[in-house]
Amino acid sequence: MELAIFIITGLVAITGGVMMLLSRNAVHSALWLLLNFGAIAVLYLLLLAPFLFAVQLAVYAGAIIVLFLFVVMLLGAERAEDEREAMPWQRPLALVLALVLLGQAVFVAYQRIGVAEVPAATAEYASPAALARVLFTDYLLPVEITSIIILTALIGVVVLNRKETRA
């Protein structure tokens, strides 16, 4: 059962990624990416990470995709990009290099991980309560730093988009 869900969800995730690459329209790309994010959220549930499932849906599938769609539609950038190539050899080379990278990743994964037995776990192992306890004890300083990063981003966006008054 778990295996079937994994295979179906994995295929959905890969389909989302491939179609995102192939869509000529940026709005379609964003929607295919949304499918991919949703599939990854389901995989988090399979991996006993319910809190990350919720965060993935709220932050990635919700906030980030909406931001992408908003900017694409605001700029009117959804039209197909120019087919003219500045460097015609770039795409075949990129394909070859990406496949080499994938081959290396598969090789290293088999070398280092193998097919180790997955230990059984109770549902409480990564319950939101357990994760929160770790976040606010062992990782308290990183959590505070994250809040500063978000504040910095907020100020940065406001500064970047302010009206030019000196014109």
Added chain:
Amino acid sequence: VMVPTIWYVLLSAVLFMLGVLGVLIRRNAIVMFMSVELMLNAANLALVAFARQRLSLDGQTMVFFVITVAAAEVAVGLALLVQIFRNKRTTDVDAVNALKG
């Protein structure tokens, strides 16, 4: 039957490769940015799978931080793209090839 960790890692590798390919072959800056998000998600998936294998919460904590920083990064990145579009009227990265304003 439980899914071996390596399957998750292999899926993560495939998704990461798709993200790399997106950055390399697409010219639309917004789609390249989406591909970066795809790579972040692939890495997150591997982290959660390793956390499950080791029954440790540290990997999941890491993913939580990656997601929050990614949210901040997307906000700043898209604000930059909007500014570039205002100046150049395009999101094609080949058109943004000069450092002068």
